[in-house]
Amino acid sequence: MTVSKTAEKSSEKPADAAKGRKDAGEPQAEALQLGELSEQLGYVLKRAQLKVFENFLRCMASLQLTPAQFSVLLLVEKNPGRNQTEIASTLGILRPNFVAMLDNLESRDLCARIRSTNDRRSHILVLTDKGKAVLARAKKLVASKHEARLNDLLGQANREALIEMLSKIANDF
Amino acid sequence: MTVSKTAEKSSEKPADAAKGRKDAGEPQAEALQLGELSEQLGYVLKRAQLKVFENFLRCMASLQLTPAQFSVLLLVEKNPGRNQTEIASTLGILRPNFVAMLDNLESRDLCARIRSTNDRRSHILVLTDKGKAVLARAKKLVASKHEARLNDLLGQANREALIEMLSKIANDF
C-alpha cells in the first residue's frame, strides 16, 4: 500500500503524523481516523512486511545481509550444485536481476560460480567456506534477535499459525 | 526477500521453477528444497504480500485503482478536510512522492485539492462525487472478490486473527 522502506530514521513514521507525544497540552490537530484501512489485508500486510524487513536489516547489520541475500545463501546451502536459473527462479528473481546480486555475493567471497562440465552454459552455485560461516552466524542472529522478537510479541503457537496462514496465502491465493 | 511484483503474467512463478506440471513423464530436474526458507517470516510475508497485491489489482482492474490509491481514497473519505501532509504522512508516504499520486487522482477527477482559507499554504483534500462513487464500487469489489477469497481460504475467524497479528507486528515490532 504505502509506507516507507529503509528504516534507520524513517522520517515519515506512518499512523503517527502528529508526533508521538503522550497528549501534550498543545492544541495539536487530532490524529486521523484509519477507518476501514486498518482491516484491509493488503494494507496491514504491507506494513507488517516493512517492519519485519526493517528489523531484519538491523539484526543483520553486522553481517551486511539483506533479506534477499539471506534467502539466496539459504537456498544455495540447501541445494548446492544448482545453477543460476534454478536458484533465481525458485526465489522469484528474474535471471537478469540475479546477475548483479551474485556479483555482489561473489565479490564478498560468500558464494562462487563454477562452470558446469556437463553443460558449459550454466554456472553451478556453491557457498564458499566464508559463505557457510557467515550464513551460520546469520542464522543465529535471526533466531536470537529476529524470531525471538516475534515469539515475544505473538507467542510460539501464534507465530507458527501466522506463518502457516501466510504460506497458504502465498501458495493458494 | 524476492519474488516479482506486477502480476498479470509473472513469468517467474516462484517456488515452481520446473513448470507446474502434475509430474509428467519427462526427466525434469527435481524441485529445489526450500528448507528453512519456508519458515522465515520475512520470506513468507513478502510472498503473501505480493500475492495479495496481485489479486487486489486484478479485482480492481475495472476501476484502475492500485492498493496505494485505494488507501488514499479511503483515508480522504474518512478524514475530509485534511491537507496533503496529514494524509500522506499517515499513510507513510513522503510528501514529495505524494504530489504525483495526487496529480493522478485529481486528473481522473477522483479527488480535489482546495486551497485552505485558514492556511493558504496547504491544500485541503476532498473526494469528488465521482471519487465517492468509484470508492463505493471499489469497496464492493474488495469485499466480494478480495476479502471473500481470503475467507474461503482461511475461514472468517482465522482471517480476523491474521489481520490482528499483522497489525500487532506493524505497530509493535
Next chain:
DNA sequence: CGATATTTGATATGGTCCATAACAATTATC
C-alpha cells in the same frame, strides 16, 4: 512591528528493485 525560523506543496534528482528485449555461447532437436 520586523527579522528569523518553520511549514506546505512542489521540483529535481538519485537509488533500488522489477521487468523486457536482445545477444553470444552452448546445447537440444529435428
Next chain:
DNA sequence: GATAATTGTTATGGACCATATCAAATATCG
C-alpha cells in the same frame, strides 16, 4: 547439420522510495 531452445549477461525503462532544495505562506520571538 540447420534450426530451435537454454544460460548467463548487458542494456534499458518503469515504479517506488528517499533526500535536498525552493518559493510562498505562516509562526515565532526579539
